[in-house]
Amino acid sequence: MNLADCYRLLGLRTGASYDEIKASYRRLAREYHPDVNPDNQSQSQEKFIQLTEAYKYLLRQVQAGQASGSGASRAETSSRYAARPTSGPTSGSASGSASGPAPTPRVKVTRKPAAAYTAPDLSQTDQQLKQNAYEQLQQFLKDHRFPRAIALVEGLAQRLPNDVEVRQWQAITYQRWGRQLVNENQPDKARIYLKKALRTDPHNKSLWYEVERDFRRIEQQELL
Numbered sequence: 001m002n003l004a005d006c007y008r009l010l011g012l013r014t015g016a017s018y019d020e021i022k023a024s025y026r027r028l029a030r031e032y033h034p035d036v037n038p039d040n041q042s043q044s045q046e047k048f049i050q051l052t053e054a055y056k057y058l059l060r061q062v063q064a065g066q067a068s069g070s071g072a073s074r075a076e077t078s079s080r081y082a083a084r085p086t087s088g089p090t091s092g093s094a095s096g097s098a099s100g101p102a103p104t105p106r107v108k109v110t111r112k113p114a115a116a117y118t119a120p121d122l123s124q125t126d127q128q129l130k131q132n133a134y135e136q137l138q139q140f141l142k143d144h145r146f147p148r149a150i151a152l153v154e155g156l157a158q159r160l161p162n163d164v165e166v167r168q169w170q171a172i173t174y175q176r177w178g179r180q181l182v183n184e185n186q187p188d189k190a191r192i193y194l195k196k197a198l199r200t201d202p203h204n205k206s207l208w209y210e211v212e213r214d215f216r217r218i219e220q221q222e223l224l
Contacts, residue, residue, distance in 0.1 A: 003061065010054055018059070032044050049212065126159070172207065
């Protein structure tokens, strides 16, 4: 899939802005999501995946253009971007620097453009609270104690509402619980938590991949 195909799939003009790409994708994703097309799930699923891939690709090009700081066109920027490893906030995991906050559990995440994030100025008390909560969360997930994990991370998100990393942990926890519900053959309840995961951290491409895989499993279960 090339750059022109991505713009075409999302119904956008070449060089569309980040906000235009985001708005178009959200509109089309709602239209083609398999859950809202139960009579045509197979084709809807394929279209949904194509839209998601195009959206991710265009966002990478826009973010690369922002990072370059040059006056080159987005097409030129995407060519340079493909020729070298990704850098900046879109390529890292949630762990940050060696001296930064605790790493995100299990799922590697992709962040929004750097300008959209402001690291919270945590007090020493909140930093310690966050570290302790992270360790508890890891243990709860390891033991498959998902309701306890959700209660913990939702409480932490209320305490630190502007902390991006906590929001990522929250989304991952919803996704892990959703997957467990798929394993337990509870598709309706699983859908609720998988959708909550995407709403909580909508720009995490690894999370999107995992959730799409879970939705495919639900679809396969319902065909049996």
